[in-house]
Amino acid sequence: MSFSPLIQQLIKALRCLPGVGPKSAQRMALHLLEHDREAALELAGALREAVEKVGECERCRTLSEDPLCAVCASKSRDPSLLCVLESPVDMLAIEQTGGFGGYYFVLKGHLSPIDGVGPEDLGIDRLLDRLDVGEVKEVILATNPTVEGEATAHYIAEQVREMGIRVSRIAHGVPVGGELEFIDGGTLAHALAGRRSLI
Template identity: 90%
Template sequence: MSFSPLIQQLIKALRCLPGVGPKSAQRMALHLLEHDRPAALVLAGALQEAVDRVGECESCRTLSEEPICGICASRSRDATLLCVLESPVDMLAIEQTGGFGGYYFVLKGHLSPIDGVGPEDLGIDRLMERLERGEVKEVILATNPTVEGEATAHYIAEQVRELDIRVSRIAHGVPVGGELEFIDGGTLAHALAGRRSLV
């Protein structure tokens, strides 16, 4: 037995979400249609409104309903610090720590020649324009500790080298509360390479 074309279309649409396979998409679609049609309408309306109204902050490139997001509009932040991230969710993670008071720049990805993603796709030209204004004194590269993330950080560091701006990289290593015997070799190697003096 196969589902009707509209149900199949809904299942296929749900599969675009990360981590949702065919069975999960089928379960979601059938639940909404069988048990919670009002929630399905709310979901459809929220999706439509978000797609119509959420755009990109003109300053940092994060998702925003306003031309300038709330963080970029704030005058209480440290304009000399700029943290470069791969995605808006990374920005949210750092904001939730409460430990960073500067501004952000969101790349919306990482360099990946295999996938055809180059510097122009990441807005690195806009990043450099912002840095050339002279207000930023330190760029913190907080791209993911993947091969692509490291390559992206290295590329940006090379571009910034010509400017009188300090470039730093977030530390990678052993998590707080972690035990060495359970840490993978790559993480331990990063932790050893990034060690700092205590005296």
């Protein structure tokens, strides 16, 4: 037995979500249709409205309903600090720490020649234009500690150094509360390489 075309279409649509396989998509679709049609309509409406009204911040490229996101619109932040991230969710994570008072630039990805993603796809030209204004004194590279994230950070660092702007990289290493015996070798190597003096 197979589902009707409309149910199959819904299951296929749900599979576009990260981490949702065929069985999970089928379970979600059937739950919405069998038990919670009102929630399904609410979900459909919220999704449509978000797709139609949420765009990109003109300054940092994060997701925003307004031309400038709340961070970029704030006058109380330090314009000399610019943190470069891979995604809007990374920006949210840093904002939730309350430990950074500068501005952001969101790449929306990382360099990946195999996938055909180059500097122009990440808006690096826009980043360099923003730095060219002269307000930023330090660029903090907070790309993910993956091979692609490291390559992206290295590429941007080379471009920024040529402009005479200080470039730093977020530290990678042992998490607070972690025990060394349970930390993988790559993380320990990063932690040792990035060690700092206590005096």
